[in-house]
Amino acid sequence: MANPPGVSQQDFSAALQAFADAVGEEWVFSSDEDVALYRDAHSPFWGEENELVASAAVAPDNVEEVQQVMRIANRYQIPMFPFSTGRNLGYGGSAPALSGSVVLDLKRMNRVVEVSERNAYALVEPGVSYFDLYRYIQDHDLKLMMDVPGPGWGSPIGNALDHGGGMTPYRDHFQAHCGMEVVLANGELLRTGMGAMPGAETWQQFKYGIGPDLDGIFSQSNYGVVTKMGFWLLPEPEVVRTVSVIAPRHDDAGPLMEILSNLSYSGVIDSYFSIRSPVLHGPRNAEFDALRARGSAATAAEWDRHAASRNLKFWQASLTFYGPEELVDARWRHVRERYSAIPDIEFDDGATYRFPMTAEEREQTAEKGALGIPSLDTFTGRSAQNQDVADGHIGFFVVVPMTGEGVLDSLKVLGHEFAQSNAGVTLGTFGSFHLRTIMLVCMLRTSRTDPEQNRLTRIAYERAVNLAAEHNWGTYRTHNGFMDFVLSKYSFNDNALSRFHATLKDAVDPNGILSAGRYGIWPKSMRGSA
Amino acid sequence: MTSRRKFIGLGIGAAVLPGLAQAAEWSSMGWTQAGEFGRLPLYKAIYEKAYVPAQGFAARMQQRGVVIHGIDADITGVWFNDLALQWRRRPVAIAGLTAPAALFCLEQLAWDHRMRVAFRATHMQHSDGTIEHRIQAPQTLAPQIRPSLDAEPGWGASMADLAMHCPLPGTSVATELAVDTRVVVDDVAVEPLVSWVIAPVNSA
Numbered sequence: 022m023a024n025p026p027g028v029s030q031q032d033f034s035a036a037l038q039a040f041a042d043a044v045g046e047e048w049v050f051s052s053d054e055d056v057a058l059y060r061d062a063h064s065p066f067w068g069e070e071n072e073l074v075a076s077a078a079v080a081p082d083n084v085e086e087v088q089q090v091m092r093i094a095n096r097y098q099i100p101m102f103p104f105s106t107g108r109n110l111g112y113g114g115s116a117p118a119l120s121g122s123v124v125l126d127l128k129r130m131n132r133v134v135e136v137s138e139r140n141a142y143a144l145v146e147p148g149v150s151y152f153d154l155y156r157y158i159q160d161h162d163l164k165l166m167m168d169v170p171g172p173g174w175g176s177p178i179g180n181a182l183d184h185g186g187g188m189t190p191y192r193d194h195f196q197a198h199c200g201m202e203v204v205l206a207n208g209e210l211l212r213t214g215m216g217a218m219p220g221a222e223t224w225q226q227f228k229y230g231i232g233p234d235l236d237g238i239f240s241q242s243n244y245g246v247v248t249k250m251g252f253w254l255l256p257e258p259e260v261v262r263t264v265s266v267i268a269p270r271h272d273d274a275g276p277l278m279e280i281l282s283n284l285s286y287s288g289v290i291d292s293y294f295s296i297r298s299p300v301l302h303g304p305r306n307a308e309f310d311a312l313r314a315r316g317s318a319a320t321a322a323e324w325d326r327h328a329a330s331r332n333l334k335f336w337q338a339s340l341t342f343y344g345p346e347e348l349v350d351a352r353w354r355h356v357r358e359r360y361s362a363i364p365d366i367e368f369d370d371g372a373t374y375r376f377p378m379t380a381e382e383r384e385q386t387a388e389k390g391a392l393g394i395p396s397l398d399t400f401t402g403r404s405a406q407n408q409d410v411a412d413g414h415i416g417f418f419v420v421v422p423m424t425g426e427g428v429l430d431s432l433k434v435l436g437h438e439f440a441q442s443n444a445g446v447t448l449g450t451f452g453s454f455h456l457r458t459i460m461l462v463c464m465l466r467t468s469r470t471d472p473e474q475n476r477l478t479r480i481a482y483e484r485a486v487n488l489a490a491e492h493n494w495g496t497y498r499t500h501n502g503f504m505d506f507v508l509s510k511y512s513f514n515d516n517a518l519s520r521f522h523a524t525l526k527d528a529v530d531p532n533g534i535l536s537a538g539r540y541g542i543w544p545k546s547m548r549g550s551a
Numbered sequence: 552m553t554s555r556r557k558f559i560g561l562g563i564g565a566a567v568l569p570g571l572a573q574a575a576e577w578s579s580m581g582w583t584q585a586g587e588f589g590r591l592p593l594y595k596a597i598y599e600k601a602y603v604p605a606q607g608f609a610a611r612m613q614q615r616g617v618v619i620h621g622i623d624a625d626i627t628g629v630w631f632n633d634l635a636l637q638w639r640r641r642p643v644a645i646a647g648l649t650a651p652a653a654l655f656c657l658e659q660l661a662w663d664h665r666m667r668v669a670f671r672a673t674h675m676q677h678s679d680g681t682i683e684h685r686i687q688a689p690q691t692l693a694p695q696i697r698p699s700l701d702a703e704p705g706w707g708a709s710m711a712d713l714a715m716h717c718p719l720p721g722t723s724v725a726t727e728l729a730v731d732t733r734v735v736v737d738d739v740a741v742e743p744l745v746s747w748v749i750a751p752v753n754s755a
Contacts, residue, residue, distance in 0.1 A: 062655070062659065106663075108659070128663055152630075156631070174660065395627075395631075396625070397625065397626060397656050398625045398627060400652040400653075
């Protein structure tokens with residue numbers, strides 16, 4: 022067992038004993054075998070010197086114990102790294118951003134504090150998983166739909182704090198939250214929004230309370246330990262419908278995106294949509310590779326001839342509607358009317374799901390994500406997004422403009438880049454996980470048995486981040502091992518953002534004990550040497 | 552601070568002892584008679600329905616009185632409807648012959664309940680008809696591994712026998728073997744398969 026950086030053996034031992042006194046001896050883990058369970062299963066540094074690993078783990082059961090742990094950590098200057106359920110695979114999982122930190126395992130804090138069917142919200146602790154909340158809703162026969170990310174074993178709090186997303190009208194998980202309870206680095210307890218008014222019944226209704234809206238500073242940061250969080254839920258709709266719009270030509274990207282953007286901004290499309298190109302996402306051949314290698318020199322006509330030779334349409338936009346059937350019908354009719362302006366456009370009416378669904382229907386549907394049903398089916402086997410489920414991946418989701426040029430340029434530029442890489446990168450679809458935003462989804466393989474794969478992946482990831490930045494595209498979320506690097510691309514005004522982060526850090530965590538290095542935010546004592 | 556955790560089948564009481572006929576069969580294969588170590592009581596055996604060796608694994612488990620559950624790659628149903636509830640009440644041992652993804656998910660979820668993989672075998676099928684078995688198992692199982700892989704009706708059933716004989720407390724995973732067997736291939740697995748046992752950790 023190695024000591025946390027900058028901490029003497031004497032202080033570390035004393036701190037571990039103090040943690041044990043606070044939470045119970047059985048909930049402090051320091052053996053190599055136990056601490057190894059907190060390794061990042063998808064680490065691109067697996068088994069190497071640079072792999073980020075914990076020195077010990079503490080698992081409190083309640084808010085008071087978290088407060089005690091923070092006070093102890095401050096007393097002995099122990100770097101702590103809190104996580105919810107530790108399933109942020111692809112972004113670091115339960116491993117700390119600073120190697121040697123003590124991880125604060127919040128899985129025992131797994132209470133569903135409240136679910137209001139009438140006001141359509143839930144208030145949960147960090148150890149509650151999507152599966153847990155879903156079970157609560159089903160067991161109490163509540164007519165509410167959750168919004169879920171890919172795997173259902175994650176935490177609504179953890180996922181929202183890392184800006185994750187799903188598919189329903191509440192797909193932007195951080196935007197869909199309302200109210201937080203936070204333990205600060207000094208052990209003080211804070212409630213935000215209407216939670217700051219004792220007894221207010223509107224904590225999960227009105228986000229802002231009075232004064233500055235603080236909640237954002239606790240996301241993708243290290244300014245506090247979130248111990249409760251409210252989430253807005255969707256009243257169970259009458260129907261959910263998944264449909265597609267199919268456009269045949271390369272240059273249809275422009276009008277396709279212009280109409281889609283307008284429909285999204287005006288609320289006609291108010292949930293997740295995706296855009297993929299059966300041609301540019303499709304299987305490669307020599308002609309495809311040659312066209313893509315020519316970049317902007319390859320004409321639309323050449324691409325269209327290539328698509329025709331493979332009997333492929335160029336674009337498919339998939340949409341989802343939620344609500345009363347007559348409104349869903351009206352929205353889809355309006356969408357078809359708008360897209361009829363594109364010659365040879367095609368429509369697929371897809372599937373309509375009616376509620377309530379039976380247990381068998383919920384279990385057997387292939388569209389669990391769209392229906393708010395948590396699942397682990399993302400791990401079921403090789404797919405375009407998940408080439409090797411046996412090991413893992415890191416995510417590279419690139420925010421691009423919601424325009425035809427944004428879609429075409431990013432697909433061609435990054436597609437060509439990844440094709441030259443030996444890392445086995447999967448180029449995915451464009452997804453709208455957040456309001457007014459699309460991201461190109463890319464997955465880079467990691468391995469627990471092949472260090473060369475991980476080396477190639479790290480190179481490919483850094484090249485992709487650099488290339489994206491050259492085109493003014495940024496990523497919205499990143500793995501612990503790349504946080505400084507990614508933050509360096511957000512460099513406006515001589516890195517003013519980073520300097521402001523540091524100012525806040527020094528104010529709220531002067532000893533720098535919380536999640537040092539998370540999203541490039543370092544305590545004063547470590548800045549410059551990080 | 553040192554760990555005081557030991558590896559046992561927590562909460563499952565005494566080992567299940569075999570009947571006479573069963574003991575004789577095991578003895579012919581070199582299995583130790585009950586009394587030295589017995590059979591690990593298993594709550595459930597999970598198998599990948601699509602693959603013949605996994606079907607053999609399940610058949611053997613069922614023959615030995617273990618409840619079986621077939622999956623089509625996705626463990627969500629057995630996790631959410633069964634194991635998540637059971638493990639919250641009381642951690643119990645399970646075994647399986649599945650694709651690696653299923654074990655990955657269950658191993659991650661098992662850690663939350665202080666459980667570990669006690670036995671792990673990877674079975675990789677090569678284009679020349681051989682199957683390479685890489686087995687991580689307690690040392691006490693080592694003498695039975697090679698003979699069991701060649702036994703009828705097939706290695707899937709053999710993995711069930713090995714899983715059921717995964718020792719009780721005190722034996723750490725200490726052996727890793729690689730064994731090639733030549734089999735008639737009429738069922739080509741797209742990806743490697745894994746056999747495994749997940750069992751609770753004692754906190755005493």
